[in-house]
Amino acid sequence: MPVLLGDAYRDAHARVDARMRSLAALDPDALGTAVPACPGWTVHSVVSHLAGIAADALGGRLSGPPDDEWTAGQVDARLGVPVEDVLAEWAPLVDPMATGLNDRRIPPPACADLLVHEGDLVEALGDEVPPAASWAGVAGLLCGGRVKGLEVPGTLTVRVGEKEVVGGTGDGPAATLTIAPWEFLRGVFSRRSLDQMRDWDWDGDPEPWLAPLCVFGTRTDDGAPPREH
Numbered sequence: 001m002p003v004l005l006g007d008a009y010r011d012a013h014a015r016v017d018a019r020m021r022s023l024a025a026l027d028p029d030a031l032g033t034a035v036p037a038c039p040g041w042t043v044h045s046v047v048s049h050l051a052g053i054a055a056d057a058l059g060g061r062l063s064g065p066p067d068d069e070w071t072a073g074q075v076d077a078r079l080g081v082p083v084e085d086v087l088a089e090w091a092p093l094v095d096p097m098a099t100g101l102n103d104r105r106i107p108p109p110a111c112a113d114l115l116v117h118e119g120d121l122v123e124a125l126g127d128e129v130p131p132a133a134s135w136a137g138v139a140g141l142l143c144g145g146r147v148k149g150l151e152v153p154g155t156l157t158v159r160v161g162e163k164e165v166v167g168g169t170g171d172g173p174a175a176t177l178t179i180a181p182w183e184f185l186r187g188v189f190s191r192r193s194l195d196q197m198r199d200w201d202w203d204g205d206p207e208p209w210l211a212p213l214c215v216f217g218t219r220t221d222d223g224a225p226p227r228e229h
Helices: 005-026 028-032 043-058 068-076 083-102 109-125 136-148 181-188 194-198 207-213
Strands: 155-160 163-167 174-179 201-203
Touching (some): 005 136, 109 181, 174 207
Antiparallel strands (some): 155 163, 174 201
């Protein structure tokens, strides 16, 4: 069965939307919770960015991954806007985003952005990891692509559940990593420190692979441990 990025985007939006509406109704102060994975941002900031990405992508204003100045502008434009209104802005954009992702008119990073930032919210709020059926397939596609593209001397074999993916140039030392899907997603998208990554289940030397695995560079501060179901 093919992995449909748009379906994963739609599912993740539904989870984020429901959680934010619950916070707005029952614990509005939690919208100001700092999100350690996104220094300087709160829960509200992350949702503002997600709405901004959808608006900018569909409005033809993105020619590539947005830089820090661009994403800061998305957040600043929605400062003081009730989260319900930010969600109302985002909601009608979800179906066009999902359709564009499924037919590849919108590039995969737009889906990755939502899944990764959903994880940021989950860990900042101490929530449980979402059911794997709704995100693990896309995470495997995105993270597997990162592994396959590694231009590092040697061979890295990553085992995630029953799946295995291999990267590296093949001419050098070998290492094997056995890891759960959520932890791999968080690590590849630079949400785990180097020390946390070293503590993964490695067979072989992890050092040559740590930095190249990280999409957004390495970090030294530890990410929050997940709450599993």
